[in-house]
Amino acid sequence: MQIMVRYSGPLIQITRRRREAVVLPEQATLVELIRHLGRTHGQPFLRLFFRDGSRFEPEFVVIRNGAVFEDYQGALCDQDEIALVALFAGGSA
Amino acid sequence: MKYKGYTGRLLRVDLGSGAIGEIPVTEEQAARFVGGRGMATEILYRRLPAGVDPFSEANDLLVLTGPAAGTPFPTGSRTAVATVSPLTMTLSTGYMGGHFAPELKYAGYDGILVTGRAERPVMLVIQDGRAGLQDASHLWGLDTQVTQEEITRAVGPVKVMCIGPAGEHGVRYAAIAHEQHLVGRGGAGAVMGFKNLKAIAVRGTGSVQVAADPDLFFARMREMQSIIQEDPIARRFRQIGTASGMPKKNKIGALPTRNFQRGVFDHVEHFGPEPLVEMIQRYESCAHCPVSCGSVVRFDFNGESIVSERIEHESHWALGPLCDVGDLRAVLKASDTCDRLGLDTISAGASIAFAMEARERGLLRDEDLDGLDLRWGDPTLLDPLLDRIARRQGIGDLLADGVRLAAEKLGGDAHYFAMHTKGLELSAFEPRAFTGMGLNFATASRGADHNRAFTIAAEYYGILGDLDRHAHEGKAKMVKELQDFSAVIDSIIACMFTIDFSTDVQLFSDAINLITGMEIDPDEYYRIGERISNLERLFNLRQGIGGEQDRLPPRIQREAVAEGDAGPLDIKAMLREYYDLRGWDESGAPTRERLRALDLIDLAPHEAKEGAG
Ligand code: SF4
Numbered sequence: 001m002q003i004m005v006r007y008s009g010p011l012i013q014i015t016r017r018r019r020e021a022v023v024l025p026e027q028a029t030l031v032e033l034i035r036h037l038g039r040t041h042g043q044p045f046l047r048l049f050f051r052d053g054s055r056f057e058p059e060f061v062v063i064r065n066g067a068v069f070e071d072y073q074g075a076l077c078d079q080d081e082i083a084l085v086a087l088f089a090g091g092s093a
Numbered sequence: 094m095k096y097k098g099y100t101g102r103l104l105r106v107d108l109g110s111g112a113i114g115e116i117p118v119t120e121e122q123a124a125r126f127v128g129g130r131g132m133a134t135e136i137l138y139r140r141l142p143a144g145v146d147p148f149s150e151a152n153d154l155l156v157l158t159g160p161a162a163g164t165p166f167p168t169g170s171r172t173a174v175a176t177v178s179p180l181t182m183t184l185s186t187g188y189m190g191g192h193f194a195p196e197l198k199y200a201g202y203d204g205i206l207v208t209g210r211a212e213r214p215v216m217l218v219i220q221d222g223r224a225g226l227q228d229a230s231h232l233w234g235l236d237t238q239v240t241q242e243e244i245t246r247a248v249g250p251v252k253v254m255c256i257g258p259a260g261e262h263g264v265r266y267a268a269i270a271h272e273q274h275l276v277g278r279g280g281a282g283a284v285m286g287f288k289n290l291k292a293i294a295v296r297g298t299g300s301v302q303v304a305a306d307p308d309l310f311f312a313r314m315r316e317m318q319s320i321i322q323e324d325p326i327a328r329r330f331r332q333i334g335t336a337s338g339m340p341k342k343n344k345i346g347a348l349p350t351r352n353f354q355r356g357v358f359d360h361v362e363h364f365g366p367e368p369l370v371e372m373i374q375r376y377e378s379c380a381h382c383p384v385s386c387g388s389v390v391r392f393d394f395n396g397e398s399i400v401s402e403r404i405e406h407e408s409h410w411a412l413g414p415l416c417d418v419g420d421l422r423a424v425l426k427a428s429d430t431c432d433r434l435g436l437d438t439i440s441a442g443a444s445i446a447f448a449m450e451a452r453e454r455g456l457l458r459d460e461d462l463d464g465l466d467l468r469w470g471d472p473t474l475l476d477p478l479l480d481r482i483a484r485r486q487g488i489g490d491l492l493a494d495g496v497r498l499a500a501e502k503l504g505g506d507a508h509y510f511a512m513h514t515k516g517l518e519l520s521a522f523e524p525r526a527f528t529g530m531g532l533n534f535a536t537a538s539r540g541a542d543h544n545r546a547f548t549i550a551a552e553y554y555g556i557l558g559d560l561d562r563h564a565h566e567g568k569a570k571m572v573k574e575l576q577d578f579s580a581v582i583d584s585i586i587a588c589m590f591t592i593d594f595s596t597d598v599q600l601f602s603d604a605i606n607l608i609t610g611m612e613i614d615p616d617e618y619y620r621i622g623e624r625i626s627n628l629e630r631l632f633n634l635r636q637g638i639g640g641e642q643d644r645l646p647p648r649i650q651r652e653a654v655a656e657g658d659a660g661p662l663d664i665k666a667m668l669r670e671y672y673d674l675r676g677w678d679e680s681g682a683p684t685r686e687r688l689r690a691l692d693l694i695d696l697a698p699h700e701a702k703e704g705a706g
Contacts, residue, residue, distance in 0.1 A: 008326040010554040018324070048554060059554065061337065063325055083325030087341050088550040 001026055001078035003033060009086035010048070011060070015041050027075040031056050033082065061085040096123050097304040098160030098608040104202045104224055106217055108288050109150060109209030113224050118203050124611060125692065128159035128203070129586035130186045131625040133175035136206070137184060138628055138696060143635045147179040147280075148263065148287045154207040156197070156254075156293070159586035160609050163198035163301035163380075165314040167321050168588035170195045170380035172254070172271070177636070178279040178539060179287075180265040180440065180495045181516040184632045185279030185539045188586060189254075190379035190387070191272040196252040199297025211289040216255075218248060219295040229291040233261060236433040237270035244294050251294035257435025259483040260286035264493040266440035266518075267483075270432065273377070273387060273402035277437040278517065279539055304610030313607060317600060321591070322383045330590065331376065331386050333366035335406035338549075339414075340365045346657030347526035349519070350414040351469060352446040353512050353648055356523060356657030360419025368421055369403060379588070386590065394426045401429035407543075410521035411442025412475060416449060423472030430476050434483035443518035444492040445478050447499060450510050456503045463487035509647045515540035515638060524649050525659035527552045529568040532667045535643045537576065538629035544589050546575035563659060569670035577622030584625060624691045627675075627683045631698060640681025643668060678702050 006019045015037075024033060034056070038046040051057040062069045063083040064076075076082070094101030094117075102115045118132070126132045133155050145151050154176045161169025172194040178185035197205070201222040216229040232240050237257040244253050253271060260267035260282035267282030268275040276282070285291075303310050321327050329337075339361060342348040346356035358364070372392050378385035388403040408428040418424055431438045451457040452467040463481065465474060465488070481489025491499050496518055500511035512519045517540025524531030529548035537545035548571060552562040578598070582589060585605060598615040606612060613621075633639070644650075645664060653660045672679065676687030684704035688697045 006323075006325045008324065009550055018320075061329060063329060066328070083328070085325050085329045086550060086554070087337050088553050 001028070001076070003028075003076055004079075004081045005033070005037065006081065006083040008060075008084060009088075011045070011084055011086070014044050014048075024076070026078075029075060030062060030069070030072045030082070033076065034058075058084070059087065061087065094118060094123070095120055096160070096609040096611060097302045098164065098605075099123055099128075100198060100201050100203050102202060103204045103206050104219065105206045105208070106224065106226070107209045108207060108211040108215065108226070108290060111226055113226075116206065123160070123609070125621070126625065127581070127584035127605075127621060129157050129171075129173040129188075129584040130175070130580060131584035131621065132204075133157050133173055133186050134184060134625055134628045134632060135696075137175055137177075138632050141177065144637055145177055147177040147182065147284055150208075150210045152177050152284060154281065154284050154288065154290070155204060156207075157204035157586075158194040158198055159584060160605060161585055161587070162194035164303060164608055165311065165318070165381050166587075166604055166608065167314070167318050168379065168382045168384070168591045169585060170382075171586045171588060172197070172276075173583065173586050174254075174269055174276045174281045176279075176281050176284045178281070178516075179263070179283050180280045180497075181540045181638075182636050183515055183539050183638055184629055184636075185281065186583065187269075187276035187278055187281055188583060189269070189271050189274040189276045190382075190588065191252070191274040192380045193252045193254055193271045193295065194586075195301075195380045196295045196297045198301050199299045200295050201297065201299055205293065207288060207290060210287065214289050214291050216244065216292040216294060217290065218251070219293070219297075220251075221296065221298055232291045234258060237435050238433055240292060241270070241272070244292055248294055249296065251296045253292055253294045255292035256282045256285045256290075257433060257483070259283075259435040259493075261291075262483060262485045262493070263287060264436060264483060264485065265495050265498070266437040266444075268431075268435050268437050270435055273432065274379070275432060275435075275437070278439065278542060280437075282435050303608045305607035310607050313604060317604060318383045320600070327384050331384055331388075332370060332373075334369070334386060334388065334403055336364075336366040336369055336404075336409060338406060339410065342523070345526065346654060347523040347659070348414055349410070349521065349523050351417045352415060352443075352450045352510055353519070353523070353646075354450070354655060356526065356654040356659070358414040358417070358419075361414070363419060363421045364409060364413055373403065374400065382588065384590070390425070392422055392425055394422045399426060399429060401425065402432065404428045407521050408438035408442070411439045412445075415442050415446045415521075416475070417470040418472050418475065419470060420472035423475055427475035427479060430479045434479060436479060436483055439520050440495055440518045441479060441482060443512060444482065444496055444499065445475065447496040447511060448478075448488065448492055451503060451507060454506070454510075456505050456507055457488070461488060512646050512648065513541060514645060515642050517541050519646070522549060523654060523657065523659065524645060525654050525662045526657055527562050528565055528662060528664075528667070529562075529572050531645055531649065531662050532568055532572045532664055532671060533576065535645050535664055535668065536572065536671060538626070538633060545579050546572050547579070547589070548572060548575060565667050569667050569674055573671060573674050574619075577619055577626050579622075580625035580629075581618045581622040584621070620691065624693055627688065627691055627693055628696060630677070630681075630683055631688075631693075631696060634682055635698065640672075640679075643681055676704075678704055
């Protein structure tokens, strides 16, 4: 299935893009999506989502198809849009 | 004026004589300073005498637009107001959204220079290239919303900026209101009140010329609008405003509470975004902004149904955690009261918190308090205190001067807990937990203003070279760059929130070039920003404000944050590095070399030293 990910603030700086499309196996979860993205964007990306390297505790509000999404282990669907919204933004001079 | 986007003229109004005329805006001013904050700094630097008293006829009030105002450039239709602040004695330039700037442009002016002082209350009415002063005695005493309603009822569909009772009574942090927007910080409303200028009303039916081919220009503007519209932060921001960060700051012990005595607020669960979202009735937008983040909320308070502008983070904090008030509705009501009275919510909340601590420490006695039992967290105190402040009644007279002067009057150890830099009360970010913000508070040209360099995202997420929020290394460079960046944004004049919405300087500079016909690249914009930062420094030095005032309140320097993870903050090393990066001498003054490099040597004072720039 294909998921569209939209980045904000600090994540644009880390990933150097505003959005990207990701292909994942059916039933993949948000945690799996983030791990998948971490393979491309590395530790600076992953440490904003995993506390102590393993506990999933994102420093962002996750918006799935326009609504706040907190069921991190729930299955995503094909064509979902996941927006990762920073709590503090700005300051990117 | 060969550049487009500008009308090439300022309206000049002398309130003392009643004379009305025009002065030109030059190409050189546009190319060197863009508009807004930059141009205001240049104009007032050339005009005002050294050490000018803000409450004197020699002080000017300058209203300015930017080149994007009145065009579809998203968020670029904001208004700047500059004057010498009665709170800080520095130059202070503040901004408001809404629809005033485009209307002024359409009326034929890039700005309005107000000089002198009227003998009795007046309002300035501008209609398509004509302007006149009218008696405003009947408006004196009215709040900011009623004043705007009365003027539009009497004059017609004008855009109005005005003061409320706080400005009339010379409260040093009085604001200027337009629609629901305020030029809050620094007391420009008090200067307007001193001048007996109750309001400015403007109606314009003209247009703004742009340099680029219209098809190309509108295509680019649509592109910018959709980048912003599609940005997830913009969408979320529209819904929750700036309220998202408070619970997170609390979790890390960095939410200044009880006048910066604590880093944790016990009632934070009431202060997240969700309760506010439920109150939203409708959204409103500033001119040409796709975000529409202004929202009108309805809530019940003391049996009354109140409709007001949604509260933003700073007001929410200053009237809530800072005073330890956990009753959200009382805080919303107090914020609405500030807007109507024409008070800056941050300085008002900080002054109340200061008074609560002064009472706790015995520096204010019961007989000083007009029968008010001034205790932390009492929600019933906010409205009565705000009303007394706005009218300078009883204890309100002391607090109307801001915490610096109030501490001087109280004596004892009051200066220790007067939380200001250069006289401007600290805003909602704990400098000990975000050391870059601490350095910005200490060095920003008008005192503790978080918008002069919003370091928080970079410090919290550690994105700029893995900056730890407690660390000192690397912060001077970040603060300098962000301060220069904000100087440019404030000169364009774009909304600071835009920076959150996937925009960048390249996008901005391309768009401004299309409007003006200039060819300014991002590097040149940073240079313009640095030029403005340096000229503001020269202005303040001439006011007698230099490196000795680049400091944080004693509490921040000596105490750890209770229940937080941050110790006392000593900025000496960061400050030295900051001066070095700026090319300033050890006293914090720009050297001649630096001024030469920034094309400011024509404005250099005689006493500026040679030195490595
Ligand atoms: S983002 Fe909000 S405050 Fe800024 S210009 Fe747009 S509507 Fe106004």
